[in-house]
Amino acid sequence: MKDYYEILGVKKDTPKEEIKRAFHKLAHKYHPDKKGGNEAKFKEINEAYQVLADDTKRAQYDRFSAQGGPASGWGANGFQGGFGSDGSGGWDFSGFSGGNGQGVEFDLGDIFGEFFGGGERAKQSRMKRGRDISVDIQISFYESIFGAERNVLISKIGVCDTCKGGGAEPGTSNQKCPTCNGRGQLNETKKSIFGTFTSARECDTCYGRGEIAEKACHTCNGAGVLKKNEAIKIVIPSGIQNGEMIRLAGKGEAVPHGVSGDLYVKIYLEKDPTFHRDGHNLTMNLEVKLTAALLGAEYKITSLDGELTIKIPAGISSGDILRVHHKGVPIKGGKRGDLLIKIIVKIPNKLSKKAEGLVADLRQEGL
Numbered sequence: 001m002k003d004y005y006e007i008l009g010v011k012k013d014t015p016k017e018e019i020k021r022a023f024h025k026l027a028h029k030y031h032p033d034k035k036g037g038n039e040a041k042f043k044e045i046n047e048a049y050q051v052l053a054d055d056t057k058r059a060q061y062d063r064f065s066a067q068g069g070p071a072s073g074w075g076a077n078g079f080q081g082g083f084g085s086d087g088s089g090g091w092d093f094s095g096f097s098g099g100n101g102q103g104v105e106f107d108l109g110d111i112f113g114e115f116f117g118g119g120e121r122a123k124q125s126r127m128k129r130g131r132d133i134s135v136d137i138q139i140s141f142y143e144s145i146f147g148a149e150r151n152v153l154i155s156k157i158g159v160c161d162t163c164k165g166g167g168a169e170p171g172t173s174n175q176k177c178p179t180c181n182g183r184g185q186l187n188e189t190k191k192s193i194f195g196t197f198t199s200a201r202e203c204d205t206c207y208g209r210g211e212i213a214e215k216a217c218h219t220c221n222g223a224g225v226l227k228k229n230e231a232i233k234i235v236i237p238s239g240i241q242n243g244e245m246i247r248l249a250g251k252g253e254a255v256p257h258g259v260s261g262d263l264y265v266k267i268y269l270e271k272d273p274t275f276h277r278d279g280h281n282l283t284m285n286l287e288v289k290l291t292a293a294l295l296g297a298e299y300k301i302t303s304l305d306g307e308l309t310i311k312i313p314a315g316i317s318s319g320d321i322l323r324v325h326h327k328g329v330p331i332k333g334g335k336r337g338d339l340l341i342k343i344i345v346k347i348p349n350k351l352s353k354k355a356e357g358l359v360a361d362l363r364q365e366g367l
Contacts, residue, residue, distance in 0.1 A: 004048035004061065012062070016053060021103030023049040031134055071170040130157065135265055139236060141272035142304055145282075145329055147238035151231055154263075157253040158228050160220040165254070167224040171186030175214050178204035184210035207257035225254045234265055238330045241277070242269040276302065280329045280337030285344050286322075288312055293345045303327055303339060310341060318345035337360055 005012050008022045023045060025325075032039040049181040051057045089346050133156060139148055168174060176182040180203035190199050202208040216222030232251055252261025276283045286301065296314035300307055307326055312322075320343045328337025350358065 002044075002048070002051050003065075007044055007048040010052075017054075017260065019049070019052050021221070022246075023053070024247075024264070026245070027132075028134055028245060028264060029326040031132065031264075033131065033133055065283035103154045113222065130253040130255040130258060130261035132252045133263055135263070136268060137234065137236075137265055138268045138270060139240075140270050141275060144240050144242075144267075144269050145238060145277075145304055147240075147330075148236045150234045150236065153229050153231050155227070155229050157225050157255075159254045159260070160217060160224055160226055160228050160318055161228075162219035163213075163217035163224060165224040165257075167215070167217055167220065167256070168221040169217050172213065172215040174211040175211050177203060177210055178211065179189040179203055182210045184208040192276060209257070221357065226255045236267065239280075240267055242267065274302075277329065280331050281340050282328045282337065283340045285342045286310070287344045287346045288316075289346055290348065293317070293343070301341070312343070316345075318343060337367065 005014070008019060008026065010019055010022050012040075014022075015271045026045045027042065028034070030041040032042055051061050076334060080194035084136050133154070135152060137150055137152070139150075158239065160167075162170060177184070180186055184203055184206060185200040185208065187198050189196060189199055203210075206212050213222055217224070220226045232248070234246065236246065236247070243266065245264050248263040248265065251259045251263035252262045274284050282304070284301075288297065288299065288301065291297075292299070292312050293316050294314065296313045296316075299310045299312060301310055302308075303324075308324065308327070310322060310324070322341040322343065324339040324341065326336045330336050347354075
């Protein structure tokens with residue numbers, strides 16, 4: 001039995017959100033489209049996530065794990081054990097998962113319903129799905145705090161703009177599919193432990209629609225999809241951190257008469273020379289003169305919100321922190337963290353004769 005927690009590199013009591021972050025990190029690392037990607041590892045990671053991200057499946061998995069697990073193993077769709085007396089010669093349900101490694105869900109009701117002409121959910125689960133794709137975007141520190149929008153041009157297999165994915169030349173009509181006679185399905189015989197059944201499968205000619213184009217689209221030659229450049233708008237939320245991923249459902253590659261994959265956007269932040277992030281707060285250092293530390297002063301700084309005047313209280317020490325409320329990272333509900341300013345008292349390397357005399361007077365005062 002596979003250890004899905006080990007595959008994702010998390011502990012058994014890890015919250016769902018942390019499991020999601022672990023999955024996104026590994027999925028980006030091993031995605032087959034990336035250099036050095038690993039398709040087998042990617043599918044394994046996806047399988048583990050499909051189980052651990054679902055509360056019901058996770059509870060079932062934990063229960064079976066505690067009992068040593070079923071003989072025939074566990075998959076992203078749940079129990080895949082056999083009905084044979086030895087637990088290994090029975091019926092393996094994994095063959096009904098669609099075989100695309102994308103964590104497609106099904107239940108036993110779909111399987112048995114399929115044998116007797118039903119199984120609508122099973123039909124949906126077998127629908128073809130396009131590949132997921134990923135891009136990297138670098139943003140400024142300012143954009144990471146307040147959010148941003150980016151338009152990226154991606155070369156991918158997308159839905160044909162002429163026929164909108166239907167495959168037919170605009171203005172022409174469709175005709176009944178000659179292969180399935182308009183049913184959208186073809187009958188085939190299956191054998192199982194229950195006997196021989198006649199089941200229905202999707203027609204390979206019309207992809208289950210029951211009709212085909214009278215005249216194929218001149219742009220995509222009837223495929224409904226083609227290689228093209230597509231401009232995609234990416235909304236980057238405020239407060240995003242380095243390495244986080246944004247998932248855009250349906251913005252991946254398209255497939256004929258199927259659903260499009262997803263687009264994963266990994267965010268990289270440019271370092272800021274002044275500001276650093278500490279949770280919902282921002283931190284910075286501010287050098288002040290010795291006289292300002294002794295007597296107090298006002299300093300102007302340039303924050304992410306613009307110019308601010310900071311009052312330096314008399315007698316401040318190097319290392320002390322001044323807090324400016326609500327000038328940090330935005331939080332849900334319209335609130336913001338704070339700006340924390342660390343004071344660095346600058347000691348002069350060399351004093352004039354007059355300054356030496358004044359300091360000597362201070363020494364006489366016991367300061």
